[in-house]
Amino acid sequence: MRGRLLAALLPLYLFADAHIFVYHRFGDSRHPSTDTSIETLRAEFEYLKAHDYKVIPLSQLAGALKEKRKIDDKWVVLTIDDNYKSFYQNALPLFKAYNYPFTLFVYAEAADKRYGDFMNWRQIEEASRYGEIGLHGYGHRHECRLSPAILENDTRQALHSFQTHLRRRPQYYAYPYGEYDPEVKRTIASFGFRLILNQNSGAVNAKSDPLDLDRIALTGENLIAQKLKIQRLDTEWITPKHWPNGGRLKEIHAKIAAKYTSAQYYISGGGWHRVRVRNGEVLEKLDVQLPGPRCRVFLRVGRRQNGIILVKE
Ligand SMILES: [Zn+2]
Numbered sequence: 001m002r003g004r005l006l007a008a009l010l011p012l013y014l015f016a017d018a019h020i021f022v023y024h025r026f027g028d029s030r031h032p033s034t035d036t037s038i039e040t041l042r043a044e045f046e047y048l049k050a051h052d053y054k055v056i057p058l059s060q061l062a063g064a065l066k067e068k069r070k071i072d073d074k075w076v077v078l079t080i081d082d083n084y085k086s087f088y089q090n091a092l093p094l095f096k097a098y099n100y101p102f103t104l105f106v107y108a109e110a111a112d113k114r115y116g117d118f119m120n121w122r123q124i125e126e127a128s129r130y131g132e133i134g135l136h137g138y139g140h141r142h143e144c145r146l147s148p149a150i151l152e153n154d155t156r157q158a159l160h161s162f163q164t165h166l167r168r169r170p171q172y173y174a175y176p177y178g179e180y181d182p183e184v185k186r187t188i189a190s191f192g193f194r195l196i197l198n199q200n201s202g203a204v205n206a207k208s209d210p211l212d213l214d215r216i217a218l219t220g221e222n223l224i225a226q227k228l229k230i231q232r233l234d235t236e237w238i239t240p241k242h243w244p245n246g247g248r249l250k251e252i253h254a255k256i257a258a259k260y261t262s263a264q265y266y267i268s269g270g271g272w273h274r275v276r277v278r279n280g281e282v283l284e285k286l287d288v289q290l291p292g293p294r295c296r297v298f299l300r301v302g303r304r305q306n307g308i309i310l311v312k313e
Contacts, residue, residue, distance in 0.1 A: 017203035017231045018061060018075035021224075022174075022215040025084045026091035036219055038090055044224045045098050048076060053228075057101040058132055058172060062195050065210045076228075079103045079197065079215060081136055081174055083111060083119040088127065096130055104128075105136035105174040105197075108158040111165070121165035134172030135162055135193075141176060143184045144243075144311040151187045159191065172197065174215075179294060179311045181242050185212065200296070200307040203232040214307075233263075233304035240297065243312045247290045254282045254299055256306075266298040266307075 024034035026041060036044075048055060053076045061077055064070065078095075080087050083106045095102055104127055110118035124133060137143070138158035143151055162170050171194040175184070178199025188196055189211050202214030216227050238253040252265050258280035264272045265284065269291045275284045282299060290310065298307040 016071050016073040017205050018071050018073070018077065019203055019228055019230070020058075020061070020077040020079060020197065020213060020215040021218045021227070022197075022199060023078070023080045023087075023091075023218055024082055025086045028084070028086040028090070032220070034219055035086075036091075038094065040220075040222045041091060041094055043222050044218065045094065045100065047222075047224055048100075049098070055098075055100040058103045058134075058195065061204065062171070062210065065195075065204075065206070065208065068206060071204065071206050077103070079105060079134075079174065081105045082107050082140075083124060083136075085117055085119055085123075088119045088123045092127060092130070102131035103134050103172060104131055105134045105172070106162065106170075107136045107140045107176070108138045108161040109140065112161050125166060128166060132172070133162075133166060133170060134174060134197075135159070135170040136174050137176045142179055142311070143175060143188075144179050144181050144313050146184075148183065148187045151184065152190075155188065155191055171195065175199070177294075178215075178309060180309070181311060181313075198309070200309060201230070201298075202306055203230050205232045205234070207234045208232065229303055231302075231304045233299055233301055233306040235299055235306035237306075237308055240310055241308070243292075243295075243310045244290070247292060247312065249286060249288045249290055249297075249310075251286065252282060252284045252297065252299075255280050256282060256299065256301070260301050262301075264300045266296070266300065268295040268297075272300070 023036050025031050026036050027038040028035050053074050055076050058077050111121050114120050135158050138154045173188055173193045174197040195213055196211045197213045197215050200214045201216050204213055236255040239251055260277045263275055263277050263282055265275050266272045275282055293312040295310045296307050298305050
């Protein structure tokens with residue numbers, strides 16, 4: 001009986017979905033598209049608390065993925081890109097008050113050169129007492145446009161600066177602008193990061209690739225309740241993987257679980273469209289001019305979704 005009960009519960013554990021959110025600025029109304037007001041942040045923290053979500057450090061999720069331990073549906077990881085001063089001034093006090101861990105992804109050049117809107121290394125070091133610090137590139141470049149050699153240089157420079165100021169090696173990397181392709185991923189992965197994070201608006205389960213973890217952006221109005229409903233659709237993307245020739249997308253080809261008979265696909269600017277699934281294979285011929293310079297393609301079945309980003313090189 002007990003064994004059967006465990007067996008019945010096991011798939012739930014294995015396929016449970018954690019959520020990694022990404023913020024940028026806080027309480028900075030000059031930049032509404034990347035800002036989260038402090039009232040909204042507080043409302044989100046209250047929502048997480050009231051609904052028994054566990055805000056965990058990224059390292060805990062990394063450990064569970066590596067050791068194939070249970071991923072908990074109630075796990076939430078909070079990340080912040082770009083080390084804006086508004087995080088340090090407006091949001092860090094709230095993270096401390098709620099005792100919520102976070103991972104701050106540092107744009108190293110901005111800290112090195114003390115760009116006006118950004119935290120300097122001393123402030124980042126102070127933040128590291130309450131959260132983890134990851135790397136967000138040196139020059140915050142559009143990495144799909146860089147040759148592997150230039151991207152390697154940017155990453156080496158970022159690592160050097162990070163290690164000089166924080167005296168440790170970063171274990172996590174988040175792509176600037178969330179932009180990447182298979183070559184960018186290969187170059188960044190060659191530096192041995194434990195996790196690499198994108199911004200593809202999906203959840204994380206035991207089948208997620210630690211070097212390609214989906215994050216969901218949380219800016220503007222309070223959408224956290226809705227975004228916590230997103231689950232991961234395990235997807236093997238076959239085409240597209242890159243910006244297509246001339247920006248004309250000719251097919252969507254991917255593999256999902258064989259139990260699904262129908263799915264929907266989405267292309268930025270084009271809405272959702274139903275597509276048939278045969279033996280777990282999605283194959284849709286089309287001829288669509290993609291809006292540049294970047295475009296998202298999603299597959300969805302119910303609440304499960306999986307997306308990729310295509311970037312004009
Ligand atoms: Zn950024």
